[in-house]
Each structure stands twice: as C-alpha cells, then as structure tokens.
Amino acid sequence: MHVRVSRDAKNAILEVRDDGIGIPTDAIPHIFERFYQADPSRSDRSEGVGLGLSLVKWAVDQHGGSVEVESTPGHGSRFVVKIPQQSH
Numbered sequence: 001m002h003v004r005v006s007r008d009a010k011n012a013i014l015e016v017r018d019d020g021i022g023i024p025t026d027a028i029p030h031i032f033e034r035f036y037q038a039d040p041s042r043s044d045r046s047e048g049v050g051l052g053l054s055l056v057k058w059a060v061d062q063h064g065g066s067v068e069v070e071s072t073p074g075h076g077s078r079f080v081v082k083i084p085q086q087s088h
Contacts, residue, residue, distance in 0.1 A: 001016065001017070001018045002015075002016070002017045002018070003015070003016050003017075004017075007085065010084060010085060011065070011082040011083060011084055011085060012082070012083045012084075012085055013080065013081070013082050013083075014080070014081040014083075015078065015079070015080050015081075016078070016079045016081075017076065017077070017078045017079075018076045018077055019075065019076040020076050020077065021073070021074065021076075022071045022072050022073040022074055022075055022076055022077055023038055023069070023071035023073070023077055024038055024073055025071075025073070028069060028071060031053050031069065032053050032054055032056075032057040032067070033050075033054060034050065034051060034054040035049060035050040035051065035054075036050050036054075037049075037050040056081070060081055060083065063083045063084070064083070064084050065081060065082050065083040065084060066081070066082050067079060067080070067081050067082075068080045068082075
C-alpha cells in the first residue's frame, strides 16, 4: 500500500494506492453504500461488514470534499480524497 498526502491551491489531497485484487467494474458505483461488499469470496479476509468506505464518504462529504476511485481487477485500486483547505 502506498499513501501520499499533498495539497494544491484549493485542496488537501490524500491518495491511497494498492496492488491488491482490485474492484470489479460493476461494483465501483456501489462501494460507498453502507453494508455493500463486493464479492466476499474474492478475498481471503472474512472480516468487515461493508461500512469502512461508506464512513469515509460520509466524513469527506461533511467537509465538502470528494472521493474518487480507480480500480483494475487483478492490479489494485487508487483512491483520491480531496478536502477543501480553509482560508485564514
């Protein structure tokens, strides 16, 4: 897993990238829904109830941000979280 934190003129940016099993294309529109789990048989981990990404989305939304995802089955995923910076 690779994590990178940066910023641009408007946003604080968090990028999380892995080279895991990826997410099926048809599952991507649903991964931020509460309790949604892409085919659990694809993973060797049986933990989880499908709340993690829905909580991430909720927290990001509370701060007026966005979450983007790119994934290729068999090659991993990339999530980019953008949170607007507060001006002082």
